[in-house]
Amino acid sequence: MGRFPAVVALAASLLASTTVQAQTDIWFPGWVADAERQAGQQLFKDHCAACHMPRPGVPYAPNLVGVAGRPAGSVPGFPYSEALKKSGLVWTEDNLKKWLANNSKLVPNTLMPHVSISDPAEQIYIIAYLKSLKPAH
Numbered sequence: 001m002g003r004f005p006a007v008v009a010l011a012a013s014l015l016a017s018t019t020v021q022a023q024t025d026i027w028f029p030g031w032v033a034d035a036e037r038q039a040g041q042q043l044f045k046d047h048c049a050a051c052h053m054p055r056p057g058v059p060y061a062p063n064l065v066g067v068a069g070r071p072a073g074s075v076p077g078f079p080y081s082e083a084l085k086k087s088g089l090v091w092t093e094d095n096l097k098k099w100l101a102n103n104s105k106l107v108p109n110t111l112m113p114h115v116s117i118s119d120p121a122e123q124i125y126i127i128a129y130l131k132s133l134k135p136a137h
């Protein structure tokens with residue numbers, strides 16, 4: 001059965017040459033998504049959690065539970081900047097990426113101090129983590 005290892009090697013090289021997206025869709029849907037969320041959680045702890053604890057009731061920054069897809073500046077009771085409230089933005093993935101890369105460029109005069117997560121992979125991980133946040137009961 002000398003051919004079997006060759007088939008495996010061919011499959012492995014095909015796998016290695018497909019895009020990451022295709023690999024996640026076809027081969028490893030569960031644990032890749034978990035790994036992204038975990039990487040995002042660590043990045044969130046390092047760069048965001050001091051202000052945005054992922055639970056309601058923390059006053060320094062708006063609660064980010066459910067942020068993906070909602071209009072910017074829309075958590076009731078949080079004293080947002082006029083700039084963010086009037087931005088007209090919705091937190092699509094694309095806008096979240098721009099915010100992470102350079103929030104004060106996306107919304108000049110925002111109250112959020114500048115963060116600069118310029119690595120596209122890190123942006124994806126953080127967004128995966130944000131999407132996984134559920135309201136605390």
Ligand code: HEC
Pocket residue numbers: 044047048049050051052060061062063064067071072073074075079080081082083084085091099100109110111112113115117126
């Ligand atoms: C020093 C405190 C601080 C840090 C660190 C911080 N933020 Fe913020 N964030 C804020 C404040 C304050 C606002 C409200 C900005 C405004 O009103 O202009 C905000 C707003 C946001 C919003 C818009 C929320 C909404 O309801 O419209 C998102 C999304 C966000 N931050 C994500 C992040 C992420 C992700 C990180 C880490 C990469 C981060 N922030 C780091 C203070 C912070």
